[in-house]
Amino acid sequence: MRQLMREATLGTAILVMAALVPAQAGADPLMAHRYSVKLHQANEVDTGEGSSVRSDMTSSSWEDGEGKTYRFNTVTRSNDRTSSDVDAVATRKDGVLSVEIRKPVADTVELKGNILLPTQHVVNVLDAAAKGETLVEARVFDGSDDGDKVYDTLAIIGRPAKGDENLPETAKAALSGVPRYPVTISYFDTGKSSEKPAYVMAMSLYANGVIGSMKIDYTDFVLQGRLDSFEALKASGDCKK
Structure with a gap:
């Protein structure tokens, strides 16, 4: 079946991190919080046979800042x-x-070994970027x-990008001057990292976790x-971040 993309719309909340509890003194400003993420992705694929298939995916998740708990619901x-x-x-408990x-x-x-949760992974990539790792x-x-x-994932991090992106007015004040990195992450089925990835995500990733643009x-x-x-979002309670 020949597949041609006619319409592809990524929801406005491609990656939204909402801090829900105060940061602890001395903790990583990103991982000292809990994160709520909502994603809506809709696309329509032309089958090449005079018809099209429309798919719609809505996902909501909650992840604690220590990478110990992850709740999620995805409806397709x-x-x-x-x-x-x-x-x-x-x-997560006792390494499992x-x-x-x-x-x-x-x-x-039960999944054993060193396995990261989604926001943990983003933070690890940003930590590596800040250290100049690639x-x-x-x-x-x-x-x-x-x-x-x-x-199994492999992230390739480029040098900090120069110049401003074409950002909406509401984002310019918050993101102006914030370092951003071109990041490409390949996602492989477990044990098949020597083969072709299941999918590849390329993005413009800001140091505070915001994504300016994305291609999957x-x-x-x-x-x-x-x-x-x-x-x-405004900080609540005693949260200073």
Whole structure:
């Protein structure tokens, strides 16, 4: 089947990190918080046979700043019919990431080894970028597929970009002067890092975790998005960040 991308829209919340609790004294300003992320991705693919397939994915997740707990729910619809509904909680204890899957089928999966959660991974990449490092290899759990997927990843970090991006007015004040890095992350199925990646994500990543632009290459088609709306959240309580 010949696949041509006719329309691809990444939701405005490509990556939104919301600090929900105060930072602890001396802690990493990113990982000392908890993060709530919402993502909406919609696309329409022309089959080349006079018809098209529309898919819609909505995901919400919550991750604590220490990388010990990750809650997520992902609903995928195809032509307005629900094709997948994944709901699970991952908890780390004694070096084991235990995933309690509630949907689509109740199950518990234990993942051993050094496995990062999604925001942990972003922070590791930013830490490496700040040190001038160019490569980051990591195993990453993101809850995709049926809620138990772990990817082998390779991040390639470029030098800090110069000049301003074409940012929306609401973002210019908050992001002006903040270092940003061109980052490309390849996601491989576990144990297949010598083969072609499952997908590749290229982005303009700011030092505070905001993504200015993004391209996701699935080989059969490519999704592209850019920051077109931005709201800086105000710190609550005793939070200084």
